[in-house]
Amino acid sequence: MKLPIYLDSHATTPCDPRVIEKMLPFFSQHFGNASNVNHAFGKKAQEACEKAREQVASLIKASPREIIFTSGATESNNQALIGIARAYKDKGTHIITTQIEHKSVMNPLKFLENEGFKVTWLSVDRHGLVDVEEIRKNITTQTILISVMTANNEIGTIEPILEIGKLASAREVLFFTDAVQAVGKLSIDVDQMNIDLLSIAGHKMYGPKGIGALYIRSKGPKVRILPIIYGSNQERSLRSGTLNVPGIVGLGEACAIAQIEMREESLKGKKLRDQLERNLLSKLPNVYVNGHPKERLDHNLNVSFLGIESDQLVLEMPNLAVSTGTACKATSKEPSHVLKALGLNDEMALSSIRFGIGRFNTEEELDYASCEVERAVNLLREKSALWKQRS
């Protein structure tokens, strides 16, 4: 077993070796510009991009012409939100979202608020679920878009997107979902789920960094959208700029692998996750799982350890690569906006650790991890005056 152990697959994943193998020829051998198709080099690049477009589309049951390639999910999310707002501003200026979206959704929406759009930020329950009834009640004649993530990157909670899609479609409001954490983990069917726009990131699903995709529905309804990047009109004028051919090939291959291996990988992830969760809960008192008990990504475990500061816990376990929910500002620690939205107080929110189990983790690694966490939590609690007082 090699140390340190990587357990942060919600932050990023390693590139699958099969993905790298498919990408390599496109750096120096098939290096053509996919837009210059009047010679063999360009044609080869273009064909590779079109194959990848089919692979991405197939994974979410879309059609290839509904996929555009971007530099990643941050760009896809900005493109979806700002592009829709600009295209539909004459129809209405109201957007509905939740308080637990990724920053790359929240911040473009805040930008739009400054531009005069009205955004409703719906709260979630203590498990992180948005209430579809609340969405329904907040739809007005001005509402143009509902933006709810498919699965949360911190707590893994899976939102009721089937019901949200049904509602959006019935009310003729567009439905956008940031599906970065869900694609390649859950089966997604954009038609069955009435999803109008959906974003994907390569590096969260064993593909390369710097590549992403945006699905934009082309019929029933055809989504109107304006670009946020202007230039030489690649990607049907929606995303100008020379295509990142190796990245696109890598994303395509990552999607093809996910489509075949997703089910089995989920079962394995769930087994390892459940084992870690059982160990921690049985060996340590005052440990609380954040996120939904059932409607949760199979490889996610977010836990709060009462009496512990997660920053210190991470320092105490240098052989484990895990995440804390904190965003370190210059002067203070800010608890995660997601954990706060669940109703956790600052102490509980600042005591949380996120484990993200990945494709290449083993049972042995998870056994080691649970022993390490147990050791470190006991040690820090022994040192903590606060904890002694309490117990």
Ligand SMILES: *Cc1c(COP(=O)(O)O)cnc(C)c1O
């Ligand atoms: C990682 C992530 C993003 C942003 O992806 P980038 O690769 O940083 O652009 C957006 N949404 C969710 C849910 C994520 O987990």
